[in-house]
Amino acid sequence: MTRRVGLLGGSFNPAHRGHRSITLAAVRRLALDEAWWLVSPGNPLKPAAGMAPFAARLASARAMARRAPIRASDLEARLGTRYTADTLRKLVRRHRRIRFVWIMGADNLAQFHRWRQWRTIARTMPIAVVARPGYDGAALAGPAMAWLRRFRRPASHAEHWAEWSVPALVLLRFRPDPTSATAIRAADPDWAELHRADPLARAAASTHI
Ligand SMILES: Nc1ncnc2c1ncn2[C@@H]1O[C@H](COP(=O)(O)OP(=O)(O)OP(=O)(O)O)[C@@H](O)[C@H]1O
Numbered sequence: 001m002t003r004r005v006g007l008l009g010g011s012f013n014p015a016h017r018g019h020r021s022i023t024l025a026a027v028r029r030l031a032l033d034e035a036w037w038l039v040s041p042g043n044p045l046k047p048a049a050g051m052a053p054f055a056a057r058l059a060s061a062r063a064m065a066r067r068a069p070i071r072a073s074d075l076e077a078r079l080g081t082r083y084t085a086d087t088l089r090k091l092v093r094r095h096r097r098i099r100f101v102w103i104m105g106a107d108n109l110a111q112f113h114r115w116r117q118w119r120t121i122a123r124t125m126p127i128a129v130v131a132r133p134g135y136d137g138a139a140l141a142g143p144a145m146a147w148l149r150r151f152r153r154p155a156s157h158a159e160h161w162a163e164w165s166v167p168a169l170v171l172l173r174f175r176p177d178p179t180s181a182t183a184i185r186a187a188d189p190d191w192a193e194l195h196r197a198d199p200l201a202r203a204a205a206s207t208h209i
Pocket residue numbers: 008009010011012013018019022103104105106107108130131132133177178179180181182183
């Protein structure tokens with residue numbers, strides 16, 4: 001049977017309840033079997049300074065995904081990919097019986113035109129963008145949306161994403177969640193430093209999809 005999987009890529013520096021709440025809402029709205037959180041070894045557009053080690057971010061994602069249909073994965077580290085286009089190409093090739101949808105917050109749509117091969121990503125699988133307080137205007141007015149808007153599908157049809165030809169884009173609006181990792185780090189500036197030497201976090205970095 002074909003499985004329906006949503007992919008949420010992220011730095012998870014750290015993972016927070018916003019990730020969990022938007023993912024659970026997307027699982028319902030997109031009628032997913034599960035979601036995979038792809039913990040990035042290093043977002044190509046973000047500075048390494050202030051980024052906790054991969055193992056600590058993965059452990060934080062695993063903890064936040066507990067008792068939910070969410071798998072926090074080290075797939076990109078194992079594949080050796082940093083660019084989403086490369087990850088998705090390999091993933092689709094590897095899992096022919098799974099239908100994938102790419103999920104991202106509106107802040108990422110606002111920057112999407114800066115991602116490597118972003119149009120190729122849009123041609124690889126449908127994209128579901130989740131509204132995020134403070135970013136929706138910029139996302140809708142951005143250069144990526146200027147191209148993507150012609151492929152927009154109504155949110156009321158979201159559960160039919162697996163039948164859509166690509167590119168396809170759906171904008172989802174759940175109860176807005178203002179949580180951000182930036183705010184969490186500001187409240188706890190030691191987050192990255194505390195986890196730098198945490199052997200438990202390193203040990204947790206070995207579950208496979
Ligand atoms: N509160 C939220 N509402 C909607 N989307 C979110 C929210 N938090 C995170 N996301 C989305 O989850 C994915 C991973 O986010 P990420 O790990 O960068 O967290 P973040 O809170 O955006 O971190 P930072 O503040 O460090 O940029 C991205 O697609 C992001 O847009």
